[in-house]
Amino acid sequence: MANIKSAKKRILVIDKKTMRNKMIKSKVKTMIKNVDAAIAANDKAAAESALKVAISEINKATSKGIYHKNTAARKVSRLTLAVNKMA
Numbered sequence: 422m423a424n425i426k427s428a429k430k431r432i433l434v435i436d437k438k439t440m441r442n443k444m445i446k447s448k449v450k451t452m453i454k455n456v457d458a459a460i461a462a463n464d465k466a467a468a469e470s471a472l473k474v475a476i477s478e479i480n481k482a483t484s485k486g487i488y489h490k491n492t493a494a495r496k497v498s499r500l501t502l503a504v505n506k507m508a
Contacts, residue, residue: 445482452478468504
């Protein structure tokens, strides 16, 4: 445990940022699952609308520094490809 005041503060700040990052990552994962569920149900309209929301959330997370831009691009690409493969 830290004894110095600034170190104690850093621990609190890091905890807040970690929680924020976890919340945003969890939200992105949920949106991706929504797209996957629509694809599994073979509902193209729902998949496209869920894809739009998921891409938006991924881009927000990337702009906040939670995902690297290449990671975000890979996620978006794979989701888009999966939706486009639907009949």
